[in-house]
Amino acid sequence: MNDFTYQNPTRIHFGKTALSHLPSELARFGGQVVLVYGTGSVKRSGLYDRVVRELETAGKEVTEVAGVPSNPTYAKVLEGCEAVRRAKADLILAVGGGSVVDCSKMISASAYLEDDPWEHYIEKGLPLCEKTVPIGVILTMAGTGSEMNAGGVITNEEKHLKLGCNFLHPTFSLLDPTLTLTVPRGQMLSGAFDVICHLHEQYFSDEGDQITDDLIEGLLRGMIRETRKAALDPTDYDTRANLMWGATMGLNESLGLGKTQDWAVHTIEHQVGAYTHCPHGQGLAAISPAYYRFLLPWAQKKLARWAQNVWQIDPAGRDEETMARLGIDALESFLHEVGLPTTLRELGATEEMLPRIAESTLLRGGYHLLTADEVLEILKNCY
Ligand code: NZQ
Ligand code: ZN
Numbered sequence: 001m002n003d004f005t006y007q008n009p010t011r012i013h014f015g016k017t018a019l020s021h022l023p024s025e026l027a028r029f030g031g032q033v034v035l036v037y038g039t040g041s042v043k044r045s046g047l048y049d050r051v052v053r054e055l056e057t058a059g060k061e062v063t064e065v066a067g068v069p070s071n072p073t074y075a076k077v078l079e080g081c082e083a084v085r086r087a088k089a090d091l092i093l094a095v096g097g098g099s100v101v102d103c104s105k106m107i108s109a110s111a112y113l114e115d116d117p118w119e120h121y122i123e124k125g126l127p128l129c130e131k132t133v134p135i136g137v138i139l140t141m142a143g144t145g146s147e148m149n150a151g152g153v154i155t156n157e158e159k160h161l162k163l164g165c166n167f168l169h170p171t172f173s174l175l176d177p178t179l180t181l182t183v184p185r186g187q188m189l190s191g192a193f194d195v196i197c198h199l200h201e202q203y204f205s206d207e208g209d210q211i212t213d214d215l216i217e218g219l220l221r222g223m224i225r226e227t228r229k230a231a232l233d234p235t236d237y238d239t240r241a242n243l244m245w246g247a248t249m250g251l252n253e254s255l256g257l258g259k260t261q262d263w264a265v266h267t268i269e270h271q272v273g274a275y276t277h278c279p280h281g282q283g284l285a286a287i288s289p290a291y292y293r294f295l296l297p298w299a300q301k302k303l304a305r306w307a308q309n310v311w312q313i314d315p316a317g318r319d320e321e322t323m324a325r326l327g328i329d330a331l332e333s334f335l336h337e338v339g340l341p342t343t344l345r346e347l348g349a350t351e352e353m354l355p356r357i358a359e360s361t362l363l364r365g366g367y368h369l370l371t372a373d374e375v376l377e378i379l380k381n382c383y
Contacts, residue, residue: 001210001258001259002258002259002260003258004257004258006253006254006257008148008149008169008252008253008254009169009171010147010148010169010170010171010172010173010252011025011171011172011173012147012148012172012173012175012248013025013172013173013174013175014175014176014244014245015175015176015177015241016176016177016178016237017176018174018175018176019050019054019138019174019176021172021174022051022054022138022174023054023057023058025136025172025174026054026055026058026060026091026136027058029090029091029134029136030090030091031059031060031061031090032060032061032063032087032088032089032090032091033055033060033061033062033063033089033090033091033092033093034062034063034064034065034080034083034084034087034089034091034092034093034107034133035051035052035055035062035063035064035065035093035095036064036065036066036068036080036092036093036094036095036096036100036103036104036107037064037065037066037068037094037095037096037100038067038068038069038070038096038097038099038100039067039068039069039070041096041140041182042095042096042140044182045140045179045182047095047138047140047179048095051093051095051138055093061087063083063086063087063089064083065079065080065083065103065107068096068099068100068103069099070097070099070277070279071099071153071155071162071273071274071277071280072099072100072102072103072153072154072155073154073155073156073157074117074118074154074155074156074157074158075157076103077103077106077107077110077117077154078110078117080092080103080104080106080107080111081107081110081111081117083107084107084108084111084133085111085112089111089133090133090134091133091134091135091136092104092107092108092133092134092135092136093135093136093137093138094135094136094137094138094170095137095138095140096138096139096140096141097139097140097141097143097144097183097191098141098143098144098145098146098280101135101137101139101144101146101147101152101170102144102146102151102152102153102154103152103154104135104137105135105146105150105151105152105167105168105170106121106152106154106165106167107133108132108133108134108135108167108168109121109128109129109132109167109168110129111131111132111133112129112130112131112132113129118154118156121165121167122154122156122161122163122165125165128167128168132168134171135168135170135171136170136171136172136173136174137170137172137173137174138173138174138176138179139173139174139175139176139179139180139244140179140180140182140183141180141183141187141188141191142177142180142183142188142191142192142195142240142243142244142246142247142248143190143191143192143194143195143247143280143281144191144194144247144251144280145195145198145247145248145249145250145251145252146251147170147173147175147248148169148170148173148248148251148252149169149251149252149253150166150167150168150169150253151164151165151166151167151251152164152165152166152167153270155273155274160274160275160356160360161271161274161360162270162271162273162274163270163362164266164270173248175244175245175248177237177240177241177243177244178237178240180240180243180244181234181235181237181240185234185339186279186282187279188230188234188243189227189230189231189281189282189338189339189340190279190280190281190282190285190340191243191247191281192223192226192227192230192243192247192281192338193227193281193282193284193285193335193340194247194280194281194284195223195243195246195247195250195251196220196223196224196227196250197265197266197281197284197285197288198250198251198255199216199219199220199223199250199255200220200262200265200288201261201262201263201264201265201266202216202255202256202259202261202262203216203217203220203302203306204262204292204295204299204302204303204306204366204367205259205260205261205262205302205366205367206259206260206302207301207302210258210259212255212256212257212258212259213259215255216255217306217309217310219246219249219250219255220310221310221312222242222246223243223246223250224310224334226239226242226243226246227243227334227338228334228337228338230243231337231338231339260365260366261366262365262366262367263364263366264291264364264366264370265284265287265288265291266284267361267362267363267364268287268291268357268361268375268378268379269283269284269287270361270362271357271358271360271361271362272286272287272344272347272349272357272379274357274360275349275353275356275357276344276347276348276349276353277348278347278348278349281340282340282341282347283344283347285335285340285341285342286341286342286343286344286346286347286382287344287378287379287382288331288335289328289331289332289335289342289382290378290379290381290382291378291382292327292328292331293325293328293381294374294377294378294381295367295368296321296324296325297368298367298368299324299367299368300320300321300324301320302367303323303324303327303328304320304321304323304324304327306327307323307324307326307327307330308323308327310327311326311327311330311331313326313327313330342382343382343383344379344382344383345383349379349383351383354376354379354380354383355376357375357379358372358373358375358376358379359372361375363375
């Protein structure tokens, strides 16, 4: 097990009463609030009106950064930085899904940075600016775990790159599962598979026994069960509550502790997203079976363990390779069963895009350090 230091400072309020904690949270900050939200869902659901009322009651002056797109853009980050500086913001309140939260994190980290933020954080990986603005989150979609981690993923449209970085944790996050009931079915499933993929990325590394792997296996079984339930009945509160808490637990950094981790499906998907703007979790679903089949020579032992402990495949009379292959088949059947895409074509990718996606994918470690040619082979196998 690798050494680690762990501290997660985000305060979570979870459940149907989560928003009742907004006034006491707001009271901890000064009077200037920058309210960040997406492209319309919060207005349609009535949440925007409710939050603005709470802000007015708390005596806050509000500046808005509206229209954060799914797969948030660097241009939107720069617009947000300007708003934060102008307002001398005491708090950034992010109301939306992972895209709104991620965008808010980079705004917070960049508003008072003297360098070019893209170059500073994403290209050079330099430390966090000394002056940041605290972030509060009201989450409306379950999936990314951004509500309790430091990560943010931003698309630079000029450079055709979608890349992530660790910025800062939200100070507080309000998680009310009822707010997720209006998420369209395809997005709900996308978020659920994002969680499953986060668990896979943290699980598929290292061969020895690790407590963290036992935790991940349990959470994977739960997420698979709850995703199946949500696909059949998206209106059930407890199912949506389980998906929401599973998402937070899936990437609040605790399940990667001590482990090497993989993240290849994510790095490939981010570039698929940079070209197609597809929903993140749907891209992950299309890539995953092809990636794990490619990984068989290196990860067979772990894949066989996963097949037994997560997909509950009986190992009696089966060798390691058969178990590993059956596990990947089970994953693929699950994607078909719940209605997630299993090809890039379904997500708007074209054959001409594939080499460009492969060449621009950021290649990191994991079980096997992929070459651009190998990424292309995987992309062709799921095209
Ligand atoms: O823009 P609005 O109108 O808000 O609509 C959104 C968007 O169209 C809609 N939506 C959200 N909540 C809703 C709702 N519609 C109806 N009712 C609601 N309650 O859903 C669409 C998707 O929202 P988005 O925030 O884009 O989805 P998600 O939460 O999946 O975030 C995706 C982004 O997060 C990044 C992804 O790469 C992608 O850019 N990730 C962030 C991570 C992190 N910070 O740790 C890790 C992840 O692996 C991921 O890479
Ligand atoms: Zn993800």
